[in-house]
Amino acid sequence: GAVVSQHPSRVICKSGTSVKIECRSLDFQATTMFWYRQFPKQSLMLMATSNEGSKATYEQGVEKDKFLINHASLTLSTLTVTSAHPEDSSFYICSARSPRQGKGALAKNIQYFGAGTRLSVL
Amino acid sequence: DQQVKQNSPSLSVQEGRISILNCDYTNSMFDYFLWYKKYPAEGPTFLISISSIKDKNEDGRFTVFLNKSAKHLSLHIVPSQPGDSAVYFCAASLIIQGAQKLVFGQGTRLTINP
Numbered sequence: 260g261a262v263v264s265q266h267p268s269r270v271i272c273k274s275g276t277s278v279k280i281e282c283r284s285l286d287f288q289a290t291t292m293f294w295y296r297q298f299p300k301q302s303l304m305l306m307a308t309s310n311e312g313s314k315a316t317y318e319q320g321v322e323k324d325k326f327l328i329n330h331a332s333l334t335l336s337t338l339t340v341t342s343a344h345p346e347d348s349s350f351y352i353c354s355a356r357s358p359r360q361g362k363g364a365l366a367k368n369i370q371y372f373g374a375g376t377r378l379s380v381l
Numbered sequence: 382d383q384q385v386k387q388n389s390p391s392l393s394v395q396e397g398r399i400s401i402l403n404c405d406y407t408n409s410m411f412d413y414f415l416w417y418k419k420y421p422a423e424g425p426t427f428l429i430s431i432s433s434i435k436d437k438n439e440d441g442r443f444t445v446f447l448n449k450s451a452k453h454l455s456l457h458i459v460p461s462q463p464g465d466s467a468v469y470f471c472a473a474s475l476i477i478q479g480a481q482k483l484v485f486g487q488g489t490r491l492t493i494n495p
Contacts, residue, residue, distance in 0.1 A: 265424065293483075302385075302470065302485040303425070316480065352424050358479070369415070370483060372424035 260367065261287045265373025273345055273381055280338045280376045282353030285371050286365060288333035289355035293370060294326070297350040306351075309336040343380045351376045384408045385473050387486035396495050400458040404471035404486050407452065411484075413474035416445060416456045418467045419488070425470055429456070461493045 261296055264283040272278050290311045295303040307328055308316040315328035325347075327339040336355075340347055354370040365371070387407045394400045397403070402416075412433045419426035431438040433443045438445050444457045460463055468488045475482050 263424070268422075291481075300487075302487045304485075305482060308480055308482070354424075366427065367431065368481075369430065371426050371427060372417070374424045375422070377422070 262357075262371040265353050265376060267376060268374060269377045269379075271379045271381065273312040274341055274344050278340045278343055278378060280351055280353070280378075281354070282336045282338070282373050284334045284355040284371075287355070287357050289336075290333060291356045292336040293354045293356070294328060294336075295352045295354070296337050297352060297375075298343045303352060306338075316332075316345075332379060340378065343354065343378070345380045348378055351378060383487075384411075385468075385471060385484045385486040387400045387471060388485060389487050389489050390487070391490040391492070392463050393492045396463060396493050398471075400456075400461045400465065400491055400493070402458075402469050402471075403488050403489065404454050405452060406454075406473050408473070408484075409476065411473035411475055414445070414454050415472045415474065415483070416443075417472060417485075418465075419470060420467050424439070430470075435484045447479060451473040458491075461491075463493050463495060466491060466493045478485075 265282050285308045294306045297303050297330040306321045309328045309330040311330045330336040352375040354372045356370050357365045359368045403446050415430040416428040419425045429440050429443045429445050447454045468490050470488045471486045472483045
């Protein structure tokens with residue numbers, strides 16, 4: 260079963276609206292979660308690192324006021340694309356890093372990914 | 382600057398034979414390497430990883446080899462099965478200012494032919 264849940268899987272919105280994407284860690288508590296973006300036929304590009312209880316760390320070139328990240332609990336991080344425009348249309352994927360120690364079948368200190376969200380801005 | 386490269390965008394292998402997926406990297410500071418498998422409209426699924434201090438890690442049909450001097454790693458799948466058809470991404474882990482970051486290759490689309 261899924262280790263990380265991401266919703267919605269697809270969203271179509273009008274230009275100028277805001278879209279919120281949720282990422283939930285189902286099998287472990289994740290102090291660190293990550294948000295990626297993937298353009299067609301390209302690799303996953305890290306947008307930001309989401310830290311529980313503190314501000315997200317954004318990669319160079321990623322607008323923090325455009326892509327708001329909230330990591331309010333150990334199992335939930337949200338990405339809000341504010342005032343979305345057609346150029347924001349992309350595939351957004353989140354991941355959660357499994358604990359370095361502990362019991363269970365999951366590999367330790369590995370990023371587990373959600374199913375992704377296809378955002379289309381009209 | 383593409384630090385992790387998968388030079389083969391696609392690979393076609395007959396069912397039952399060995400699939401070999403390759404990945405090259407440039408940054409000697411990478412300390413961990415991972416392979417992910419991705420189906421269309423889904424997120425990447427973790428397959429196997431290897432620490433930079435090892436040269437081989439095996440898990441069932443999947444084996445990852447690391448050649449640090451050549452900055453090259455490969456994923457071997459044997460025997461290949463139709464369900465292995467997917468896009469495979471290699472990723473390299475780097476610790477920057479205390480935070481782990483993954484750098485992904487462009488992916489290789491593997492097709493297993495019956």
